[in-house]
Amino acid sequence: MKSLKLEPQKSRARLVFERLRDAIIDGEFALGSMIPEETLAQSFGVSRTPVREALNLLQIQGLVVIRPQVGSFVFSPSVGDVEALCRFRMILEPRAAELAFAHDRAGVVEALERAVAAMEAAVAAGDTVAYGRADTAFHDSIVARSGNAYVEEAYRLVASRVAALRTNLSSPVDVMTPRSYQEHRRLLDLFDRGDFAAYEALMTAHIQGSGRTYVTTLEARPESRSG
Incomplete structure (x- = not known):
């Protein structure tokens, strides 16, 4: 695990939140694993209070599940969760692309x-x-x-969970096979040309493919097979 040493410029709770969020997204904490408050507090060199505040913030983002009298755990989605998340993305992301093209095509x-x-x-x-x-x-x-604060706010509700699913479940596959990389190159080309009928079709297929990879990888984990 990377060093958990804190920088002094921000509040302790915010620093713990940012470092722990990155650790979950990058796979340093496995999906479904317990997050030990006392160990974290010692690693960060802080009391349990900022750790608990950070965990509460992470729960709001959907990255952590806090079970009273039991402990805090990294989220672990069900197949239904993955399917709902993918449907949400298939609705939002193509529309966001059209807005972004109109708002800041060159920047995108x-x-x-x-x-x-x-x-x-x-x-x-x-x-x-x-x-x-x-x-x-x-x-x-x-x-x-996109130039639309409500679209951005809606996406933020799921962005951290999607990022964690990518690193934990699909990136090992994507690095070994060309499909994901090639689809992103094609999406870039379609966006640049403003061909949003083809863009939406490919983005929908891309998200569906990612969802299948998430589910396949989740179901292959030892804890899934044993219980």
């Missing part, structure tokens, strides 16, 4: 090109975490430039 294209380049480098290096981050940057860049 530049951001997507950076993300695709980072994905290519991650594939070459076999770096699943870097691939997941680049994949997340690709999708987030479109929504962030």
